Amino acid sequence: MAKHSLLSPSSAARWTACPPSARLCEHIAEGPSLFAEEGTEAHALCEYKVKLALGIDAADPTPTLGFYNEQMEDCADEYAAFVLEALQQEKDAGKDPIILLEQKVDVSTYVPECSGTADCIIVADGKLHVIDFKYGQGVPVSAERNTQMMLYALGALGMFGALYEVDEVSMTVFQPRLANVGTFTMASDELLEWADSYLRPRADLAFKGEGEFCSGPHCRFCKVKATCRARAEANLALARYEFRMPPMLDDDEVCKILGKVEELAAWASDVKEHALKAALTGKRFEGFKLVEGRSVRKYTDEALVAATVLNAGHDPYEKKILGITAMQRLLGKSQFEQMLGNLLEKGPGKPTLVAESDRRPALNAATQDFKEN
Ligand code: SF4
Numbered sequence: 001m002a003k004h005s006l007l008s009p010s011s012a013a014r015w016t017a018c019p020p021s022a023r024l025c026e027h028i029a030e031g032p033s034l035f036a037e038e039g040t041e042a043h044a045l046c047e048y049k050v051k052l053a054l055g056i057d058a059a060d061p062t063p064t065l066g067f068y069n070e071q072m073e074d075c076a077d078e079y080a081a082f083v084l085e086a087l088q089q090e091k092d093a094g095k096d097p098i099i100l101l102e103q104k105v106d107v108s109t110y111v112p113e114c115s116g117t118a119d120c121i122i123v124a125d126g127k128l129h130v131i132d133f134k135y136g137q138g139v140p141v142s143a144e145r146n147t148q149m150m151l152y153a154l155g156a157l158g159m160f161g162a163l164y165e166v167d168e169v170s171m172t173v174f175q176p177r178l179a180n181v182g183t184f185t186m187a188s189d190e191l192l193e194w195a196d197s198y199l200r201p202r203a204d205l206a207f208k209g210e211g212e213f214c215s216g217p218h219c220r221f222c223k224v225k226a227t228c229r230a231r232a233e234a235n236l237a238l239a240r241y242e243f244r245m246p247p248m249l250d251d252d253e254v255c256k257i258l259g260k261v262e263e264l265a266a267w268a269s270d271v272k273e274h275a276l277k278a279a280l281t282g283k284r285f286e287g288f289k290l291v292e293g294r295s296v297r298k299y300t301d302e303a304l305v306a307a308t309v310l311n312a313g314h315d316p317y318e319k320k321i322l323g324i325t326a327m328q329r330l331l332g333k334s335q336f337e338q339m340l341g342n343l344l345e346k347g348p349g350k351p352t353l354v355a356e357s358d359r360r361p362a363l364n365a366a367t368q369d370f371k372e373n
Contacts, residue, residue: 007153007206009107009116014200014218016147018230019211025223038067042135043119045072047101049080050120055098070329072135075176078151079133082174083120086129095124098237105155107275110195111203118152128156128166128188134175139220143173143182154195157188182359220266226274235260252316258353 006022007015012136015022034132044061045068051058062068090097100121107114122129130152134141143149149171157166169191172183205211214231238260249257279290297304309316321327324344328336351363 003113003372005113007111007114007203009114009148009155010149011221012111012151014222015206016199017204017216017218018214018222019202020209020213021224021228022206022224023209024228027265028223030223035138039135041065041067042072042075043102043133045076046079046119048135049076052099053080053084068249070333071177075135078176079174082172083122083131086131086172088123090122090124090127090129093124095126097122097124103156105152106158107151107155109158110154110200111151112207114151114203116148116152116155118156121152121156123156123160123164123166125164126167128153128164128169129158129172130156130169131174134173134180135177136175137177140178140180141173141175143171143184145184145186146171146173149173149184150191150194151199153191154199157191160220165262215267217263219263225267226270231267232271235264238264 006026011022041061045065048058048061065072087097092355100123101119103118103121105116105118105121107116118130119133120129120131124133130149132149132152153169153171157169160166166188168182168185169188170185172181176183202211213228215228215231215234217230219225219228222228222231238257275285279285279288284287306316322330327340331339354360
């Protein structure tokens with residue numbers, strides 16, 4: 001397996017925000033992750049699908065994919081269609097684009113020893129596209145000033161800047177399992193200016209293990225997220241919030257707490273998970289003990305249960321219509337849409353209070369309907 005560079009594009013959001021985290025995490029091993037394996041397989045299928053669509057000879061990886069299923073197939077098809085469309089747009093504009101898949105890019109001009117692999121790069125006169133496939137379905141990844149994408153784009157500019165006049169860089173995150181497809185476009189001059197004025201100095205600090213610890217949403221992917229003192233102190237600062245009189249919080253104070261609550265909840269859950277894992281290996285935390293959680297009853301032998309109930313003259317089975325996912329699997333995506341498309345509806349989602357920066361549109365006056373009585 002290739003050695004991961006200290007400052008990789010995929011962790012750049014973290015080490016640019018918190019430079020000393022890079023050296024702090026450097027020697028901490030990370031266990032194998034099924035999600036990562038699944039993602040690698042999905043990427044292999046995506047690459048194959050795009051090659052197939054481009055008429056490039058490639059071996060079908062499907063028989064070797066342990067996580068392969070219909071959803072992976074659909075996601076890879078959607079990705080391939082997206083890539084082909086981006087390529088076609090450049091051709092339609094009279095350009096002569098080139099496309100590179102799983103392309104290694106070198107970012108070491110700005111970041112020591114940094115390189116990465118971009119899923120798809122399309123270069124044409126005037127424009128560079130970087131498209132990144134994300135198979136994860138935990139957190140939606142935003143394309144807006146996405147540091148990983150910006151590093152890939154810098155690497156691609158380094159490769160093609162001399163051959164093509166690139167004025168604009170378009171960076172797309174394609175995350176089909178969350179129906180999240182976002183593109184962020186910026187002038188290549190602006191990207192290069194960011195690389196000189198922000199990225200390079202942050203990377204130098206990170207490489208030397210210097211700079212200030214800084215906690216934030218980027219901690220979610222940090223190896224020391226559960227035991228990091230800086231993160232703990234930042235979150236505990238909220239608990240030390242100095243409440244003024246009168247005894248009820250005013251709206252400003254509620255806003256301040258709302259702004260921190262997600263981070264606080266994520267941190268608390270990371271600490272709990274870390275402590276539970278350690279306790280399960282025998283570690284003792286003063287004042288705490290391991291107990292059995294709630295468990296549910298279940299049949300030890302379903303066939304025997306059914307036979308016993310039938311013998312007693314009762315019907316042990318219930319007949320239920322398949323759920324939407326199972327039905328789609330049964331019929332296949334296109335037949336499902338054709339047969340049942342007009343029999344589907346999507347009710348309004350439960351109102352959620354999020355920061356103004358969230359990409360979802362705000363609920364309008366109809367929110368009255370959601371008011372609790
Ligand atoms: S947990 Fe957050 S604050 Fe701590 S080292 Fe990691 S990124 Fe920095």
